[in-house]
Amino acid sequence: MSSERVTSDLLLTLVNTRPSENGRVDQLDDVPGLTAWLAGAGLTVADPVTGADVAAARELRDALTDILRVHCGCGDASAAEAEAYLRAVAVRYPVVLRVTVDGVTAEASQTGIPGVFGTVLAAAADLSARGAWPRLKLCKNPSCHAGFFDKTRNQSGQFCGAACNSQMSMRAYRSRRRTAPTP
Numbered sequence: 001m002s003s004e005r006v007t008s009d010l011l012l013t014l015v016n017t018r019p020s021e022n023g024r025v026d027q028l029d030d031v032p033g034l035t036a037w038l039a040g041a042g043l044t045v046a047d048p049v050t051g052a053d054v055a056a057a058r059e060l061r062d063a064l065t066d067i068l069r070v071h072c073g074c075g076d077a078s079a080a081e082a083e084a085y086l087r088a089v090a091v092r093y094p095v096v097l098r099v100t101v102d103g104v105t106a107e108a109s110q111t112g113i114p115g116v117f118g119t120v121l122a123a124a125a126d127l128s129a130r131g132a133w134p135r136l137k138l139c140k141n142p143s144c145h146a147g148f149f150d151k152t153r154n155q156s157g158q159f160c161g162a163a164c165n166s167q168m169s170m171r172a173y174r175s176r177r178r179t180a181p182t183p
């Protein structure tokens with residue numbers, strides 16, 4: 001697995017804890033939810049997770065979601081509020097640079113939950129350094145809105161997968177037929 005994949009996967013697993021009309025349930029709605037997400041992401045913390053951690057995780061998730069919404073050009077999405085929020089929390093969850101012969105990587109400078117959030121921000125920095133940040137998008141199917149990594153050559157992907165693609169093509173076809181003049 002490439003490290004680009006690893007960093008995008010971490011961000012996507014966070015964004016995709018959001019509920020959706022097509023069946024995803026909110027996985028970050030309580031302490032057990034956040035604990036399970038941490039375990040699934042391989043990010044274990046020594047201290048017990050608190051309700052405040054859950055609230056902070058949701059805020060970070062929702063701000064990142066807003067950025068991905070702009071990446072997909074969904075509606076008239078604006079990320080100004082999310083950018084301001086992320087600028088503020090980046091101070092709370094700082095990352096440091098590790099400079100080696102092979103390259104420079106960003107890493108969280110703290111442990112515990114602040115370290116986890118720092119790792120999330122470091123993953124975003126890593127994707128951005130690879131020029132892949134705009135490829136992290138939300139699916140344009142309104143009943144889905146899952147985060148996905150756009151692998152298309154010209155960065156034109158709009159849907160998280162074939163199912164959403166065909167569902168939306170079908171919907172567009174039907175609405176064209178409805179509006180077509182009858183002979």
Ligand SMILES: [Zn+2]
Nearest residue numbers: 139144160164
């Ligand atoms: Zn989708």
